[in-house]
Amino acid sequence: MTAYDDLMEFTRHTQALGEVAGRLGWDQETMMPRGAATQRAEEMAAMETVLHARRIDPQVKDWLGEIDDSALDPVAKAQMRHIRRSFDRTSKVPAALATRLAKLTSAAQGIWAEARADNDFKAFAPTLSEVIMLKREEGQALASGGDVYDAMLEDYEPGTSGEELKAMFGAMRPVLSDLRAAVREAQGPEPLSGTFDEGAQMKLTRVLAKAFGYDMARGRVDKAVHPFSSGSGLDVRITTRTNPADPFNCFYSTIHEVGHAAYEQNIDQAYLLTPLGRGVSMGVHESQSRIYENQIGRSRAFTGWLFGQMKDAFGDFGIKDEDTFYATVNRVGDGYIRTEADELQYNLHVLLRFDLERALMSGDLMVSDLESAWNDRFEADFGYAVDKPSHGVLQDVHWSVGLFGYFPTYSLGNVYAGCLNEAMRAALPDLDSDLAKGDTSAATSWLGAHVQSNGGLYEPREVIERAAGQAPSEGPLLSYLTEKFSGIYNL
Incomplete structure (x- = not known):
């Protein structure tokens, strides 16, 4: 197998694990028992730890270094564009920060829901402040000295500001x-x-x-x-x-x-x-x-x-x-x-x-x-x-x-x-x-x-x-x- 084939096989496994993590989120919104929120936060954090590690695996960097994009067909070039972008962005975010964010935002969702039901913004404000603090930290890492909000936009709409x-x-x-x-x-x-x-x-x-x-x-x-x-x-x-x-x-x-x-x-x-x-x-x-x-x-x-x-x-x-x-x-x-x-x-x-x-x-x-x-x-x-x-x-x-x-x-x-x-x-x-x-x-x-x-x-x-x-x-x-x-x- 070529480096490209090896990289794509590894990427498919990572994508599959991402789908599993997404299913946990779906379950949390639809069927999960209310009392499971604390455990689900741990589960989501564990999945994010695994995914983050795969996304910045040194082997991925090696494969990327071996692959000559100019020799690829248009579809393969597009695959590489996404993989390189994801690797570059993920590598900038410390694994500990990614895990902290996953755990906090999973728990924050339940805190927000209770505050919303009680119409009590003050009950949610400390958690939101913590989320923003970590998101700023992530944004600063991604921006590398550029605009933090633009760095965040790249996750949802690449190429805009x-x-x-x-x-x-x-x-x-x-x-x-x-x-x-x-x-x-x-x-x-x-x-x-x-x-x-x-x-x-x-x-x-x-x-x-x-x-x-x-x-x-x-x-x-x-x-x-x-x-x-x-x-x-x-x-x-x-x-x-x-x-x-x-x-x-x-x-x-x-x-x-x-x-x-x-x-x-x-x-x-x-x-x-x-x-x-x-x-x-x-x-x-x-x-x-x-x-x-x-x-x-x-x-x-x-x-x-x-x-x-x-x-x-x-x-x-x-x-x-x-x-x-x-x-x-x-x-x-x-x-x-x-x-x-x-x-x-x-x-x-x-x-x-x-x-x-x-x-x-x-x-x-x-x-x-x-x-x-x-x-x-x-x-x-x-x-x-x-x-x-x-x-x-x-x-x-x-x-x-x-x-x-x-x-x-x-x-x-x-x-x-x-x-x-x-x-x-x-x-x-x-x-x-x-x-x-x-x-x-x-x-x-x-x-x-x-x-x-x-x-x-x-x-x-x-x-x-x-x-x-x-x-x-x-x-x-x-x-x-x-x-x-x-x-x-x-x-």
Whole structure:
């Protein structure tokens, strides 16, 4: 065997162990007994110790030194790009720090959940301070004298920077704020009312998952407090949540997570358990979940079909026709929760978090001032005050598990989705006739071929440029949102 073959075999074993660690995380969110949290923290730390050791194994360095990338084919070169990047980054982080972070963030997740349930930010603040301290230490090691937040972004969106995102988001914020203000002044649809059986919601949510191409033979749908997708290749699981007063939360959380899961399921299986066998970045990942959820799932055509499905499931639920249902699905309303936000206001939630976490990492904002900073910014952006911490600074799990640099990929994913939707609609002029019948296959096949099947073969922005025929920019997203909500609200 060549050095490349040896390295790839070693890497496949490491990837497989990473999948096992991911399954522990899935179990923690879905089925793990509450009393197991302390032991699970030890288990997660042990797995991270093993994974970190494999990622910086001296033999990997030797193999990398032996391999001449110029002699490799394009796929092998892409594998090497990921392996070298991972080795270089992991080698900069001391093993003891990686283990401490894994143990702390596993335990912090439970502390956050209790503080959220009790609406007590002060109970979580000391733990969050410790997480931030360790993440800064990790970021400084990774940055090697450069920008700490940029180093964190590399874990989620290689090739971008905080300043680039600041410029993009700075262009988005006034357009979104002005459109939001105009919508709030207009006469809009009434919110959905009534009670919707949670068992019937779960039954329909599985119909929706299959309608968007989710392969249940390689996946499953469970319930969790915070919906997520987990896994890759032949084992990709999703979660959703139910609320008897709000079935849309269940249905669109499911469609969103199916977008993530479909990406993983549709990657070329030749890349299974290799660095190319995962989505290339969180921004590209989010582009799939958001285009499934919004541009396809909340379109006038698809909601017409969903209206019929809901009537079959729940009988007469108080909405008279498909046009009213479309407006109701896309209703812009007040709310505190990012994951429940309408399509228009969602990015404002993300931009708030982006600015705050950059300030936390730079030391410009202290944890002791975070709750008041959050509340002030929220009121400035949305026009009303946060009523309790679980609706504000404690609502998201991300910071408790150390995911700094993750939040901006949500909005970047929306930007990517805007570009992809424009290209997809040009390529599929009759798409709406299919969506009106609940047939998403033309759209999901186009995305599968142009984005998902590539896995990590290309760099994130190259994926979008190749699929959309243009460099990513906020323009298509802002045009789409303006046209859509101007139509719904007769602006």
